[in-house]
Amino acid sequence: MQGLNIPLNHVLLLASLLFSIGMLGLMIRRNIIFILMSLEVMLNAAALAFIAAGAHWGQADGQIMFMLILTVAAAEVAVGLGLVLQLQRRFKSLDMDKVNRMRG
Amino acid sequence: MLGLSLFYIAAAVALAATVMAMSRTNAVHALIYLIVSLLAVAVVFFLLGAPFAAALEVVIYAGAIMVLFVFVIMMLNLGDRGEQQEKQLLQPKIWLGPVFLALLLLAELIYIMAATEVQLDVEIISAKQVGISLYGPYVLAVEIASMLLLAGLVGAYHLGRQHLRRDQEPTATPKQIEEPR
Numbered sequence: 001m002q003g004l005n006i007p008l009n010h011v012l013l014l015a016s017l018l019f020s021i022g023m024l025g026l027m028i029r030r031n032i033i034f035i036l037m038s039l040e041v042m043l044n045a046a047a048l049a050f051i052a053a054g055a056h057w058g059q060a061d062g063q064i065m066f067m068l069i070l071t072v073a074a075a076e077v078a079v080g081l082g083l084v085l086q087l088q089r090r091f092k093s094l095d096m097d098k099v100n101r102m103r104g
Numbered sequence: 105m106l107g108l109s110l111f112y113i114a115a116a117v118a119l120a121a122t123v124m125a126m127s128r129t130n131a132v133h134a135l136i137y138l139i140v141s142l143l144a145v146a147v148v149f150f151l152l153g154a155p156f157a158a159a160l161e162v163v164i165y166a167g168a169i170m171v172l173f174v175f176v177i178m179m180l181n182l183g184d185r186g187e188q189q190e191k192q193l194l195q196p197k198i199w200l201g202p203v204f205l206a207l208l209l210l211a212e213l214i215y216i217m218a219a220t221e222v223q224l225d226v227e228i229i230s231a232k233q234v235g236i237s238l239y240g241p242y243v244l245a246v247e248i249a250s251m252l253l254l255a256g257l258v259g260a261y262h263l264g265r266q267h268l269r270r271d272q273e274p275t276a277t278p279k280q281i282e283e284p285r
Contacts, residue, residue: 004107004108004111004151004153004224004226005108005223005224005225005226006107006108006111006151006152006223006224006226007221007222007223007224008220008222008223008224009217009218009220009221009222010111010115011148011152011224012217013214013217014115014118014119014148016210016213016214016217017119017210018118018119018122018141018145020206020207020209020210020213021119021122021123021126022122022126023206024126024199024202024203024206025125025126027199027202027206028126028194028198028199028202028203029126029193029194030193031131031189031190031193033131033173033176033177034126034131034134036173037125037126037134037135037138037173038126040138040165040169041122041125041126041138041141044141044142044145044165047157048145048148048149051149051152051154051157052152052224054154054229055152055153055154055224055226055227055229056222056224058227058229059229059237060229060233060234060236060237060238061237062154063154063156063157063229063234064234064237064238064242064245066154066157066160067157067160067234067238067249068245068249070160070164070165071249071252071253072252073165073169074164074168074169074253074256075252075253075255075256076256077169077172077173078172078256078257078259078260079256079259079260079263081172081173081176081260082259082260082261082262082263082264083263084176084180085176085179085180085263085264086263086264088180093189094180094182094189095189095193
C-alpha cells in the first residue's frame, strides 16, 4: 500500500488494546488452553508494535523482530501444549488452580 | 480514503474477534475467533507495507500454531463437561478486579501515546530486503532461533510421551522387589 498515511499512534493504540485484552484473558481465565491463547494474543500485539516501528523507519528490522517473535511463539506453544496433555493425563482437569502445589 | 478505512475496519475486526475469543466458554469457538483476529492483524500488516510479515502471519500463526491448538483440543476430548467447568470458573466477581486494573494501565498507556503525532508514510518493505537483512547482520539471531526451535522440539517430545510415571509401568516397582526378602 504505497503512499498510504496511517497515524502511527493509532497502530500503537491497536497494539496496546490487543495486548491489554490478552493480559485480561491471562488474568481471568483458569483453563490452561485459554491461558496459552492469551499468551498468543499478547505476543501478536507486541509483533504488531514492532511492524509499526519498522514501517515508521522504513527499515526491514521490524519484520525480522516479527519473525523472531513468531519463532518464540511456536516453541512456546509446542512446549505449552505438551504440558496441557500431561496435565490432563495426571489431574484429569485443565484447571490451573489444581496444579499449584508442584507435586505430581 | 480507501486504505485508511480498510485499516480501521481491520482493527475493529481484530479487537472484536479477540474480545470474543477471550470470553467464550467453548475452546473451539474461542479458537475460531482467535483465527479471525490473527487474519485481521495480517491485513493490518499488509496495510503497513509488510507483505512478507502478513503472509507469515497467515501461514504460521493462523495456519500452523492454531492447527496445533485444534489437534490438542481434539485429543483432550473435553465435550460438554469442559464447558460446564468453564462456566463455573468464569464469573463476574472473579474477573471484575483484574478488568478494572488492566483498564487503568491501558488508560495510562493511551495517555502517554496520545502525546505523539506522527504520520506513517507507508512504503513497502519487500521480502528481498527482509532476507538480505536477515542473513546479513542478523545471521546470529537466525542461529539462536534455530536452537530455540530445537529446544522446543525436544521439550515437546519429552512432555508428550505416554509413560512418564514410573509407578504405572508393570515391571520393577519397588514393592515387587522388596517382597522376596
